[in-house]
Amino acid sequence: MKNLSVKKPTGNEYLFEIAVFLATSARGCIDEPPLYGPFRLLDALSKLAELPEYATSLKPDPFLKEIKAIVDEKKFLVMYDVEGFKRAIDEIVEKFAKELKRRSLERK
Amino acid sequence: MDVFEAIKGRRSVRRYKPDAVPKELIEKILDAARWAPSGGNIQPWKFIVVSDKHLLEMVRKVSPGYLGEATLGILVCSDKEKAYRIGGVLGRDYLSVADCAMAVENMLLAAYALGLGTCVVKSFSRIAVKEILEIPEGIEPELLVILGYPAQTPTPPSRIPLKEIAYLNKYGQNFPTSLEE
Numbered sequence: 001m002k003n004l005s006v007k008k009p010t011g012n013e014y015l016f017e018i019a020v021f022l023a024t025s026a027r028g029c030i031d032e033p034p035l036y037g038p039f040r041l042l043d044a045l046s047k048l049a050e051l052p053e054y055a056t057s058l059k060p061d062p063f064l065k066e067i068k069a070i071v072d073e074k075k076f077l078v079m080y081d082v083e084g085f086k087r088a089i090d091e092i093v094e095k096f097a098k099e100l101k102r103r104s105l106e107r108k
Numbered sequence: 109m110d111v112f113e114a115i116k117g118r119r120s121v122r123r124y125k126p127d128a129v130p131k132e133l134i135e136k137i138l139d140a141a142r143w144a145p146s147g148g149n150i151q152p153w154k155f156i157v158v159s160d161k162h163l164l165e166m167v168r169k170v171s172p173g174y175l176g177e178a179t180l181g182i183l184v185c186s187d188k189e190k191a192y193r194i195g196g197v198l199g200r201d202y203l204s205v206a207d208c209a210m211a212v213e214n215m216l217l218a219a220y221a222l223g224l225g226t227c228v229v230k231s232f233s234r235i236a237v238k239e240i241l242e243i244p245e246g247i248e249p250e251l252l253v254i255l256g257y258p259a260q261t262p263t264p265p266s267r268i269p270l271k272e273i274a275y276l277n278k279y280g281q282n283f284p285t286s287l288e289e
Binding site: 024 | 120232
């Protein structure tokens with residue numbers, strides 16, 4: 001998420017920004033088209049993936065960075081290609097599942 | 109610019125350059141807005157130009173539909189009290205919304221003709237926006253138009269063919285058209 005202000009937000013400021021996004025999205029999702037729900041969740045995922053850039057105590061996560069790039073590229077499919085949007089989410093979930101397995105094995 | 113060129117060329121832009129929009133262009137866009145049709149000539153619209161970076165940043169944060177880094181926002185509001193006073197329930201509940209929507213379309217086309225990109229945002233928190241921009245009771249935020257110099261030219265989305273949405277004389281009767289899909 002690019003910030004319009006010149007000053008880069010701190011980790012806490014960025015976290016607060018995500019919280020505001022989630023709260024306002026929650027209210028919006030009641031009245032908005034149903035497909036905006038998954039769109040907001042993907043947008044939230046994109047924002048969360050960027051958290052290590054602001055909260056420097058967190059380690060950068062190359063996998064999340066890769067996912068963020070995919071999300072940012074594909075999320076607008078919701079506007080004109082719903083089937084493509086669904087496929088993109090399926091692909092993202094599949095990547096997460098593989099990564100989950102990999103991380104799980106790593107912890108053993 | 110030909111009006112049809114503007115209508116067909118305009119896109120919802122979600123990536124912008126950081127350059128500020130000059131005041132003269134903002135004035136032209138607002139002038140186009142106020143010349144939109146208005147039911148009963150109520151002209152219920154109010155336009156809040158948000159150019160202050162910090163205010164705009166706050167508005168963006170409470171607007172999940174604000175995608176991209178547009179350097180300017182114009183919040184189009186309707187004066188519900190005025191609309192009701194002059195236009196009754198119809199004025200307050202329908203005409204005021206339709207008028208603002210027509211004003212917004214004028215803004216989008218004018219902005220496009222001036223080389224600007226725009227995107228209409230309805231996904232914002234009205235409560236939060238009212239608080240941030242100190243909007244009084246009786247004034248309702250309708251649509252947020254974000255503007256800036258475009259950093260992308262979005263692919264045109266599909267449109268439903270005319271034959272599926274246009275009828276001749278009676279609902280459901282074929283409207284002959286030579287326009288391609």
